[in-house]
Every structure is written in structure tokens, then in C-alpha cells.
Amino acid sequence: MEYSVNTRPLLQQDSDTENDDIVTQTYEENVVVKDDKPLFRPPEPQDRYNMAYIIFYILGITTLLPWNFFITADDYWMYKFRDVNSNLSTFGDQKQRTTLQAEFTSYLSVASSVPNILFLVLNTALTHKLSLQKRVVGSLLAMAVFFIITTVFVNINTDTYQDVFFGITLTTVVLLNVSSAILSGSIFGIMGKFSSKYITATIGGQALGGIFAAISQIVALAIGASSVHSAFVYFMVGNVMILLTLVSYVILSKTVFFKYHLSEKMGLTLNEFQSELVRPRIIDHKVIFKKIWMYGAGVFLVFFISLSCYPGLTVLIESDTHGKPWNGNYPDNTINLF
Incomplete structure (x- = not known):
């Protein structure tokens, strides 16, 4: 096949002999295959030993850790807010509970849910x-401080100032859930940059956190630990878990795998890269809302209805078979999977 190639210099003036500058050259017919590989895409790093997957699982557990451990330690709160002048058991008739015992779980639910929702929105x-590093590390450090304060109060006699302790506890719960919301919003904010495998790990970690807290209570009750000693174990486990999460995240943030997926310019073609340089970064929240409002409404209704009843109302319900070995030693509110 023959092609005509113009070899005339670019700045040469036109002349009547223009066609003389056209040289006919002969080329062999070749098949041209388009290269689909982006110009700037380096080899994708691998998640060695599934380390990132495991750390995302741990992060998922920690996002709901305050909620899971506080509602699991119901026996401890009933002991702290008991009638100190009465010899009645804290697990007696519901009608014999003090005002603080009866209302604490409802206050706990409100003090957890309201700041969590507000700061999930404000996190944007x-x-x-x-930066992501400051939000994640800062929220984990704050959670550790508030959990340590809660652990210290376990071994302090608060019988003479139960109302003050009630207020301190709720304040701690609010601040814990503010930190938890910032952590959760930050983690899920970057999940879209990773494959669905890591999103599943984070969500699975949240579910495992509830099961982990429930198993901790069952083990404590099985060995006959008192409500105070059980609570001390819960909160110490929480402290260790937060510290483990903090160290794990710092390690993860330094890996090439994590940095690769968080880099916004990785994997762009030349044209896309040039467009990013000149195109303003405008986020249209109306468009985003139109795409997600149905899913958001569904999630909101599920959590609104569930948390309206659980644990504020469900904790007050007793089994018809209460008094038998299982129901007597392991109350119905042990299994807290939310």
C-alpha cells in the first residue's frame, strides 16, 4: 500500500513546484493495536499477607466500640445507680429500680445517637x-482518654454522688461518640478508593464488635465475676483495642498499598491529568443527594426505629422463663448485636 508523505519544510513559501516536494514512499501494511494502558499508571502494589484487610477489620470493630461496650455493661450501671439503702438485688423487679437505673439506658441511647449523627454530617x-491522618489519629487518642476515665471510675465509690457520676458518664458518652463519629466518617470516606473487599471488612468488623462484646460478658458471667469486675474487664479490653487500632492504622498509613489507593493522581491518563489541572474541584451536593436519598432514607428509618426501642425499652423486658439457669445467669440483654 502506498502513502504520500509531505516532507516540505514548515516555513517554506508556497511555489508552483509544490508537488515536487511530495515524495512517494512505500510502507508495508501493519496492524496497529491501541495501547489501553494509562500513561502514568504504575504497577498496583499488593496487600501483602492481607495486612490491610485485617487492619480495616480492626478499624470497623473500633468505630462502634464505645456503643457496644457501654450497653453490654448494663449490670455495672445498675450497680452504680442502685439504691444504696436497700438490700434488694439490682436484678429484682423492674418496679423496684431507682429512677437513675430505669432511665440510664434511655439517656445513654440519646447521648450516643444524637452526637453521632450530628458529627457524621459535620465530618464532611x-x-x-x-487531614485524614489528624482526624483518625486524633479521634482514636480522644477515645482512649475517655475510655481510661471510664475505667478509672469503675474502682471509685460513687454511692454518695450518683447524680454527679450520672452526669459525668453521659458527658463521657457524648464525647466518645463524637470521636467515634469522626473516626467512622473518616474511614468510610476513604472506603470508595479501595475494592469492595475492604469495604466488606470494615462493615464486618462493626458486626464482629457487637458479638465480641457479648461474648466478653458471657465469659465474665460464666466465671462468676461481679458486675464491677466484669465492667473493669470490658473497659480494659476497650483500652487495649483502641491502642491496637491506633498502632495498626499508623502502620497501614505508611504502606505503599494504602498511599497508592489514596493518591488522587494515580492511574490518570495524560488527557485526564491535564484536565484535572485546569478543572475546578466543584462538589454539587444536590446531585449527590438526588442519587443517594432513597438509600439514606432507608438506612435512617431502620436505625431510627431500632434505636427507639433498643436498648431503652428492650432492656426493661424480662423473659417469661426468668429464673432458670440460662435466663437467670445470662440476662436477655446479653446479646447486643447492634
Whole structure:
């Protein structure tokens, strides 16, 4: 097949002999295959030993750790807010509970849910002011501090100032859930940059956290530990878990695998890269809301209805077979899977 190639210099003036500058050359017919590989895409790093997967699982457990451990330690709260002038058991008739015993779980639910929802929304504003590293590490450090305060109060006699302790506990719960919301929002905010495998790990970790807290209570009750000693074990496990999560995240953030997926410019073609340089970063929240409002409404209704009843109302319900070995030693509210 013959092709005509113009070899005339670019700045040469036109002349009547223009066609003389056209040289006919002969080329062999070749098959041209388009290269689909992006210009700037380096080899994708591997998740060695599934380390990132395991750490995302741990992060998922920790996001709901305050909620799971506080509602699991119901025996401890009933002991702290008992009638100190009465010899009645804290697990007696519901009508014999003190006002603080009867109302604490409802207050706990509100003190957990309201700040959690508010700061999940406000977390979107923090993304432009605080880096991911500061938000995750800062929220984990704050959670550790508040859990340590809660652990210290386990071995302090608060019988003479139960109302003050009630207020301190709820304040701690609010601050814990503020930190938890920032951590959760930050982690799920970057999940879209990873494959569905790691999203599943984080969500699975949240479910495992509830089961883990319930198993901890069952073991404590099985060995006959008192409510105070059981609570001390719960909160110490929580402290260790937060510390483990903090160390794990710092290690993860330094890996090439993590940095690769968080880099916004990785994997762009030349044209896309040039477009990113000149195109303003405008986020249209209306468009986003139109795409997710049905899913958001469904999730909101599920959590609103569930948390309206659980644990504030369900904790007050006693089994018809209460008094038998299993129901007597392991109350119905032991299995907290939310």
C-alpha cells in the first residue's frame, strides 16, 4: 500500500513546484493495536499477607466500640445507680429500680445517637480543614482518654454522688461518640478508593464488635465475676483495642498499598491529568443527594426505629422463663448485636 508523505519544510513559501516536494514512499501494511494502558499508571502494589484487610477489620470493630461496650455493661450501671439503702438485688423487679437505673439506658441511647449523627454530617466539613491522618489519629487518642476515665471510675465509690457520676458518664458518652463519629466518617470516606473487599471488612468488623462484646460478658458471667469486675474487664479490653487500632492504622498509613489507593493522581491518563489541572474541584451536593436519598432514607428509618426501642425499652423486658439457669445467669440483654 502506498502513502504520500509531505516532507516540505514548515516555513517554506508556497511555489508552483509544490508537488515536487511530495515524495512517494512505500510502507508495508501493519496492524496497529491501541495501547489501553494509562500513561502514568504504575504497577498496583499488593496487600501483602492481607495486612490491610485485617487492619480495616480492626478499624470497623473500633468505630462502634464505645456503643457496644457501654450497653453490654448494663449490670455495672445498675450497680452504680442502685439504691444504696436497700438490700434488694439490682436484678429484682423492674418496679423496684431507682429512677437513675430505669432511665440510664434511655439517656445513654440519646447521648450516643444524637452526637453521632450530628458529627457524621459535620465530618464532611472537617475534611477540608483537617487531614485524614489528624482526624483518625486524633479521634482514636480522644477515645482512649475517655475510655481510661471510664475505667478509672469503675474502682471509685460513687454511692454518695450518683447524680454527679450520672452526669459525668453521659458527658463521657457524648464525647466518645463524637470521636467515634469522626473516626467512622473518616474511614468510610476513604472506603470508595479501595475494592469492595475492604469495604466488606470494615462493615464486618462493626458486626464482629457487637458479638465480641457479648461474648466478653458471657465469659465474665460464666466465671462468676461481679458486675464491677466484669465492667473493669470490658473497659480494659476497650483500652487495649483502641491502642491496637491506633498502632495498626499508623502502620497501614505508611504502606505503599494504602498511599497508592489514596493518591488522587494515580492511574490518570495524560488527557485526564491535564484536565484535572485546569478543572475546578466543584462538589454539587444536590446531585449527590438526588442519587443517594432513597438509600439514606432507608438506612435512617431502620436505625431510627431500632434505636427507639433498643436498648431503652428492650432492656426493661424480662423473659417469661426468668429464673432458670440460662435466663437467670445470662440476662436477655446479653446479646447486643447492634
